[in-house]
Amino acid sequence: MLELVSRALEPDEEFDDVEPVSKETLLARIAGGDREAFSALYDETAPRVLGLIRRLLIDHAQSEEVCQEVFLEIWQTAPRFDAAKGGATTWILTMAHRRAVDRIRSSQSGRDRDTRIGIRDYETEYDHVAETVEVKIEHERVKEAMGRLTELQRQAVTLAYYGGYSHSEVAKLLSVPIGTVKTRLRDGMIRLRDEMGVAS
Amino acid sequence: MSDRDELRPDEAALLTGAYALNALEPDDRTRLEAALATSEELRTEVTGLSDTAVLLSLSSRPVDPSPQAKDALMALLDSTPQLSAQAETKAEARTAPDAAAVPSLDAQRRIRSLAHSDAAPRSAHRAEGRARARWFSGRAAGVVAAAAAALVIGTVGGIAISNSTDRLGQLQAADDIQTTEQAVEGGGTATVLWSEELHSSAVIVSDLPALDADEVYQLWYVDQAGDAVSAGTLDANGTRLQLLDGERGSDVVVAMSVEPSGGSEAPTTTPIMVTDA
Numbered sequence: 001m002l003e004l005v006s007r008a009l010e011p012d013e014e015f016d017d018v019e020p021v022s023k024e025t026l027l028a029r030i031a032g033g034d035r036e037a038f039s040a041l042y043d044e045t046a047p048r049v050l051g052l053i054r055r056l057l058i059d060h061a062q063s064e065e066v067c068q069e070v071f072l073e074i075w076q077t078a079p080r081f082d083a084a085k086g087g088a089t090t091w092i093l094t095m096a097h098r099r100a101v102d103r104i105r106s107s108q109s110g111r112d113r114d115t116r117i118g119i120r121d122y123e124t125e126y127d128h129v130a131e132t133v134e135v136k137i138e139h140e141r142v143k144e145a146m147g148r149l150t151e152l153q154r155q156a157v158t159l160a161y162y163g164g165y166s167h168s169e170v171a172k173l174l175s176v177p178i179g180t181v182k183t184r185l186r187d188g189m190i191r192l193r194d195e196m197g198v199a200s
Numbered sequence: 201m202s203d204r205d206e207l208r209p210d211e212a213a214l215l216t217g218a219y220a221l222n223a224l225e226p227d228d229r230t231r232l233e234a235a236l237a238t239s240e241e242l243r244t245e246v247t248g249l250s251d252t253a254v255l256l257s258l259s260s261r262p263v264d265p266s267p268q269a270k271d272a273l274m275a276l277l278d279s280t281p282q283l284s285a286q287a288e289t290k291a292e293a294r295t296a297p298d299a300a301a302v303p304s305l306d307a308q309r310r311i312r313s314l315a316h317s318d319a320a321p322r323s324a325h326r327a328e329g330r331a332r333a334r335w336f337s338g339r340a341a342g343v344v345a346a347a348a349a350a351l352v353i354g355t356v357g358g359i360a361i362s363n364s365t366d367r368l369g370q371l372q373a374a375d376d377i378q379t380t381e382q383a384v385e386g387g388g389t390a391t392v393l394w395s396e397e398l399h400s401s402a403v404i405v406s407d408l409p410a411l412d413a414d415e416v417y418q419l420w421y422v423d424q425a426g427d428a429v430s431a432g433t434l435d436a437n438g439t440r441l442q443l444l445d446g447e448r449g450s451d452v453v454v455a456m457s458v459e460p461s462g463g464s465e466a467p468t469t470t471p472i473m474v475t476d477a
Contacts, residue, residue, distance in 0.1 A: 035277060042270060042273065046270070047262035050263040050265050055260045068273055071273055075277055077282075079283055079284060089254060094250055094253070094254060102410075141255070142258075157256075160218065167224060167228075186214060186249075188217060190249070192256075193248050193251070
């Protein structure tokens with residue numbers, strides 16, 4: 001076991017490829033059981049995955065657990081990744097978000113979140129976002145698109161995505177009927193999609 | 201609304217935003233996924249909105265995982281078999297019967313004789329063609345790897361990290377380590393690892409069906425007399441590795457049942473998994 005681990009971390013093998021390899025290519029290799037590809041994909045995406053999970057779960061230890069589970073799932077299900085259906089980043093982060101939400105809804109700590117988080121303000125979440133140019137750009141892009149939503153759409157989308165609340169929980173938090181929440185989430189997401197130029 | 205209902209196209213269309221945000225509750229999610237299988241238009245919209253949701257995630261601050269997390273993960277790969285490329289379609293996979301069905305506990309009265317290993321239920325849903333990944337093929341290597349992961353996974357049920365790590369580490373090193381894989385009634389698998397010498401057990405569960413909010417999976421040590429002692433509750437999302445609470449006595453089996461949230465003093469439902477004696 002240790003041999004395998006240290007082998008995966010062997011610098012020569014790790015940095016052999018000068019050409020950046022796409023995540024889709026890495027996933028294809030992982031599907032064939034390639035540990036080095038898995039290691040590379042992990043290095044490239046784990047901070048994103050953990051960042052997203054932590055945003056939802058807040059608790060760091062739990063977030064690391066869920067992050068582990070997501071990567072195990074990536075390893076297990078890589079053979080079923082179909083690049084024709086969407087990019088690797090989408091696949092991975094969608095899985096991460098879903099697992100974080102699953103954890104919130106299943107765990108006791110999840111149920112205590114309301115008191116810890118409440119309705120979190122969208123903007124304050126970004127106070128700490130400064131590390132990289134890439135993150136800044138993404139942040140600006142999201143912020144701008146979010147700015148085009150109605151206040152009600154923005155609240156609903158924020159609670160659902162960053163808060164991990166279900167649509168009926170969002171309805172309760174915002175004191176509106178469930179049907180209204182569904183409509184707001186859909187209209188809000190369609191607006192965001194169009195604002196951010198996502199091809200559909 | 202019963203979960204048997206099919207969504208009308210206009211109802212389904214309303215749910216795409218919530219779906220992309222993972223904000224649907226299980227019933228609605230299952231029904232929308234059924235609708236997705238039959239509507240290209242709906243699939244296109246969901247794809248676009250899901251991609252949009254991912255952009256939202258990209259604006260979150262990246263967080264570096266601990267170096268131990270990666271080591272543990274890499275060590276786990278050996279015992280984590282990969283699925284075959286031959287897959288159900290996405291919609292089918294997510295709405296597979298055993299993923300949606302909560303075990304019908306009333307139907308399981310027959311499993312009373314805990315001492316009989318044959319009583320371990322086999323789920324009818326484990327049909328051919330859906331052959332599940334197996335965690336262990338009887339190799340000790342898998343056990344070692346699984347225990348290594350305890351550095352980061354395995355703290356559910358109030359076990360202190362250091363404690364569970366120590367004990368899992370010891371379990372890993374035990375000369376008399378044994379494992380058994382069991383199907384879980386209602387779907388999923390449970391692999392139990394144990395050492396008689398150390399009076400200690402751990403369990404790895406995979407693909408257990410989601411429970412209602414007021415229910416929880418609970419583990420038990422059951423002695424020959426049929427008396428059960430709680431070994432902790434289990435958060436069953438995805439793949440979990442967990443050390444069992446308490447000491448493993450001699451001549452016990454490990455069982456799992458569905459209990460009211462918070463767990464029970466003694467099993468209140470028929471076990472959905474029992475290890476070989």
